[in-house]
Structure formats: structure tokens, C-alpha cells
Amino acid sequence: MEILSPRDVPLGGVRAMSVRRTLPQRQRTFVGAWCFLDHYGPDEVDAQGGMVVPPHPHTGLQTASWLFSGEIEHRDSAGHHAFVRPGELNLMTAGRGISHSEYSTPGTTVLHGAQLWLALPDDARHVDPGFEHFTPDPVTGDGWEARVFLGSLLGSTSPVRTYSPLLGAEIRLDAGTVLHVPVDPAYEHGVLLDSGALTIGDEALKAHELGYLAPGDDALEIVAAEDSLLLLLGGPPFGEQIVMWWNFIGRDHDEVAGYRAQWQHLLDEGADERFSLPDDDPLPALPAPALPNARMVLRG
Numbered sequence: 091m092e093i094l095s096p097r098d099v100p101l102g103g104v105r106a107m108s109v110r111r112t113l114p115q116r117q118r119t120f121v122g123a124w125c126f127l128d129h130y131g132p133d134e135v136d137a138q139g140g141m142v143v144p145p146h147p148h149t150g151l152q153t154a155s156w157l158f159s160g161e162i163e164h165r166d167s168a169g170h171h172a173f174v175r176p177g178e179l180n181l182m183t184a185g186r187g188i189s190h191s192e193y194s195t196p197g198t199t200v201l202h203g204a205q206l207w208l209a210l211p212d213d214a215r216h217v218d219p220g221f222e223h224f225t226p227d228p229v230t231g232d233g234w235e236a237r238v239f240l241g242s243l244l245g246s247t248s249p250v251r252t253y254s255p256l257l258g259a260e261i262r263l264d265a266g267t268v269l270h271v272p273v274d275p276a277y278e279h280g281v282l283l284d285s286g287a288l289t290i291g292d293e294a295l296k297a298h299e300l301g302y303l304a305p306g307d308d309a310l311e312i313v314a315a316e317d318s319l320l321l322l323l324g325g326p327p328f329g330e331q332i333v334m335w336w337n338f339i340g341r342d343h344d345e346v347a348g349y350r351a352q353w354q355h356l357l358d359e360g361a362d363e364r365f366s367l368p369d370d371d372p373l374p375a376l377p378a379p380a381l382p383n384a385r386m387v388l389r390g
């Protein structure tokens with residue numbers, strides 16, 4: 091198992107929270123199509139600031155929001171206004187272009203969860219923007235409980251459509267539980283441990299680490315040394331190279347620079363052929379940072 095340790099990244103804004111980022115890293119861009127893993131909390135919103143992310147754009151990806159506690163209000167330029175709550179998947183498809191905002195709600199005292207990005211494969215990355223909501227029924231066994239929000243695991247299958255084969259699930263384990271998890275041997279997997287302590291095979295994983303497992307195994311043997319909460323992510327190796335910069339995914343420098351110019355065009359002129367803004371947002375949209383001096387490079 092390859093262990094990826096998080097780095098702390100401020101989410102932006104005055105008094106705003108910071109997140110633990112385990113993907114992308116220098117040595118790894120993908121786990122399947124999963125290409126961006128931000129994990130946060132439990133944060134006391136009064137002390138650490140809540141989530142205050144004004145309208146900003148995305149292209150070429152889907153965002154999956156998954157909470158353990160708290161509530162986030164979502165607005166997007168495709169007309170969706172939704173509340174993200176624990177145990178409920180909110181999957182936003184950016185496709186050819188969307189903008190959205192995310193604010194923790196006034197009633198939220200503790201915010202705890204993850205925001206994950208999925209790269210869209212080349213044949214799907216220009217689809218129309220969209221938004222889906224799904225609440226999986228938990229599946230349980232002796233000392234464990236799982237919520238499968240994308241793909242199939244442990245006898246539970248999510249109906250949410252994806253553009254490449256994917257797995258996403260929350261698993262809770264009581265201390266001492268040994269869980270045998272049959273998996274697709276064509277998939278690579280990532281185990282993001284929120285809390286507790288585990289071994290997978292004979293290798294230990296600590297809280298906040300991402301354990302990467304290459305394809306080839308038809309089962310994972312997870313042993314919980316403590317009460318543990320994890321996200322299990324997977325998919326076949328993505329097999330395409332991407333350029334990721336700010337909130338955009340594209341296929342080369344010029345394409346991403348073009349997305350940036352179109353977003354700035356919207357902010358400067360009030361209209362753009364690719365991007366628009368969510369209705370009734372309480373805060374002004376975020377301008378894009380300056381482009382890097384060097385040309386952006388393909389990863390993956």
C-alpha cells in the first residue's frame with residue numbers, strides 16, 4: 091500500500107476553514123477517475139470558520155460532496171439550489187462549464203466531510219452541466235456499516251450514473267472488526283481514513299492518510315484496530331492525461347487558459363458563452379488567479 095499524507099490548504103476567504111488535501115500529489119494524480127480529495131473537520135464552525143466558497147467555475151469534472159456532519163447550501167449556474175447533508179451524495183457535473191457556490195448553513199456548528207473531484211473522460215467532458223442527489227440505504231454486518239454512493243460494494247449498488255466505472259462508499263467499523271470486502275480486480279483503490287486506525291493486508295493506515303492500492307486484488311481485508319470511519323474510492327486506471335489548474339480540468343495549457351479567459355470575461359462583461367452565475371447568490375464571484383508563468387503540464 092502506498093501511503094499519501096495530507097497537506098493543509100486554506101480554502102480561501104477571511105476566517106475560512108482549511109482542508110486536508112491528499113490528491114493530487116507529486117507522485118499520484120488519480121485513483122481511478124478520482125483526482126482531487128479534500129477532507130475537513132470535524133471543525134467547530136464558530137472557532138475555525140465555516141465553508142464560505144463564493145461562485146467559482148469548473149470544467150471537465152464532477153464534484154462529489156459527502157458530509158459526516160453539518161450542512162452546506164449549494165447553488166449553481168444550471169439552476170440547482172440544494173442542501174448537502176450527512177449520508178447524502180450530491181454530485182455536480184461541470185461538463186463543458188458550470189459555476190457554483192458552497193456555504194455552510196447558519197445552523198451548522200460542526201462541519202465534517204469531504205469534497206472529491208472526478209475527471210470526466212474525453213468523450214464526456216463537454217456534456218451539459220447537471221446535479222444529482224442520492225441517499226444510499228446503509229448495508230450492515232457484524233461490526234460494520236456501509237453507504238455506497240457510487241458503484242457497487244458489499245451487495246449495494248448506487249443508481250447514480252457515472253461516465254467511467256467508479257466506486258465511492260463510506261464504511262464505519264467497530265474496533266476489532268475484520269471486514270472482507272470483495273472488489274473488482276481491474277480497479278485501483280484509495281482508502282481515506284477519517285478517524286480510527288486500520289490495517290489493510292498487513293499494512294497500517296493512520297487517520298487522515300490515503301492508502302493507495304494498485305489493481306490486481308479481488309478482495310480487501312480491513313482490520314479495525316479502533317472504531318474507524320473511512321471512504322473507499324476506486325475505479326479502473328483513468329488512462330488519460332489531464333491539465334488541472336485552479337478549478338478547471340482540460341487537456342492542454344491553451345484550453346485551460348481559454349477557460350480562465352472566458353470566466354474573467356463573464357466577470358468583466360456580465361455575460362459569456364461558456365459560463366454564467368448562480369441566481370441570487372449572496373456573495374460576488376471569485377476572480378481567477380493569474381496564470382502560471384510556465385506552461386501547464388499534463389499529469390497522470
Ligand code: MN
Nearest residue numbers: 146148153190
Ligand atoms: Mn467547486
